[in-house]
Amino acid sequence: MDGYTYLHLGETVDPDRYVICKYRVTSKLPIEKAADAIAAEQSTGTWTGISTLDPEIIGRLGARVTDISGDVITVGFPVEDFSVEVGSVPQILSVIAGNLFGLGALDGVRLEDVVFPREITSQFKGPKFGAEGIRRMLDRPEKPLVGTIVKPKIGLSPERTAQYVYEAGSGGLTNSKDDETLVDQAFCPIEDRTVMVSEVLDRLEEEGHRMIHAINVSARTDRIVELAERVQSWGARQIMVDVITCGFSAVQALAEDPSIKVPIHVHRTMHGAITKNPLHGVAMLPFTKLVRMCGGDALHIGTLGAGKMSADVHEDSNLGACLGDDVPYRGMMPVCSGGVYPGVVGAIVERSGFNVQIQAGGGVAGHPDGVRGGAMAMCQAVDAAYEGVPVQEYAETHRELRLALEKWGLK
Numbered sequence: 001m002d003g004y005t006y007l008h009l010g011e012t013v014d015p016d017r018y019v020i021c022k023y024r025v026t027s028k029l030p031i032e033k034a035a036d037a038i039a040a041e042q043s044t045g046t047w048t049g050i051s052t053l054d055p056e057i058i059g060r061l062g063a064r065v066t067d068i069s070g071d072v073i074t075v076g077f078p079v080e081d082f083s084v085e086v087g088s089v090p091q092i093l094s095v096i097a098g099n100l101f102g103l104g105a106l107d108g109v110r111l112e113d114v115v116f117p118r119e120i121t122s123q124f125k126g127p128k129f130g131a132e133g134i135r136r137m138l139d140r141p142e143k144p145l146v147g148t149i150v151k152p153k154i155g156l157s158p159e160r161t162a163q164y165v166y167e168a169g170s171g172g173l174t175n176s177k178d179d180e181t182l183v184d185q186a187f188c189p190i191e192d193r194t195v196m197v198s199e200v201l202d203r204l205e206e207e208g209h210r211m212i213h214a215i216n217v218s219a220r221t222d223r224i225v226e227l228a229e230r231v232q233s234w235g236a237r238q239i240m241v242d243v244i245t246c247g248f249s250a251v252q253a254l255a256e257d258p259s260i261k262v263p264i265h266v267h268r269t270m271h272g273a274i275t276k277n278p279l280h281g282v283a284m285l286p287f288t289k290l291v292r293m294c295g296g297d298a299l300h301i302g303t304l305g306a307g308k309m310s311a312d313v314h315e316d317s318n319l320g321a322c323l324g325d326d327v328p329y330r331g332m333m334p335v336c337s338g339g340v341y342p343g344v345v346g347a348i349v350e351r352s353g354f355n356v357q358i359q360a361g362g363g364v365a366g367h368p369d370g371v372r373g374g375a376m377a378m379c380q381a382v383d384a385a386y387e388g389v390p391v392q393e394y395a396e397t398h399r400e401l402r403l404a405l406e407k408w409g410l411k
């Protein structure tokens, strides 16, 4: 290439001075050559030697391949390669997850993990509420949160949406939310929906049950904060944003804007285009870390193998990335969602523990007794898991759970 090598195998780089990434690489090239090409492209090199590169630049700013284990390479990027601008995910992603995916010499390359030094983590603020803040709002300190996604995902009027939320709350659910494709369509204007849902949440509170509903504010960048402010003024207690379609900076803009005073539920629709192929793209883990840095208060991480969406083999690591104390931020509530029903709750809780939000759309609205019965069945399944009682035994004395198990079975 340019006469320089980016291979520094066996060297350890200072984790306070480097962003350290792990990539899984498939290539017809020997892996050392592929690794060298990645490190060059993502830092100071290109496809040919260039007269403008000198030992000083490459020594200071060149990426370093420090390890090759099987098909996984470890690359350290000097912290000086990153913007001094406060917390810029676009620039970070262009370094650690940019051109390399298009390199013709590689059949596949997947960013599996990234660890940031303090100099970068300190540029971000993390969640304003986080898992603990959401729990405080709900006055539910320990048990898993239990939620629903209003279904059908599009089609209900504001009145019917509010009715759905009321039934879900009277069945015991702590959370509900818009689905990812609903924002402000003519059949369900966001203002009417927010106002009517807020009214039923007030009614539930008067009846002694606290619940929050996330209104989806996913919109174009220049309008998203303004839209979130408006839904807040109409009574929203939580907002939702689709992070992959809107961008990490949208989450950050909402979280860091002092006018936004409600927690942010982060949906990850479209992530499958990037995360699903085990040999190419980006694993969910780096995305989870970035969402927490940007200030998401709750994030979908999949169902740990139990639901309808295909699971990442390393899905469990996202739990640690949501709640671990190795970063200077509040913990973010992990949300298990996608094809969930009462019979899979036990399998989820076994892997997630209790600090989790478990939510079901079809698994609530498809219950033989309707939304209220579906909500009760989900809560009963969570109670059984929390109390350590086998779900079938619990179902003997809980009709709604029994009906759900009869309809959908047990994982």
Ligand code: RUB
Binding pocket: 149, 151, 179, 180, 267, 268, 269, 300, 301, 302, 303, 308, 309, 336, 337, 338, 339, 340, 359, 360, 361, 362, 363
């Ligand atoms: C839930 C649903 C959500 C998924 C997305 O509906 O479809 O959008 O949670 O998946 P249902 P993920 O409960 O009827 O399946 O959370 O993995 O991003």
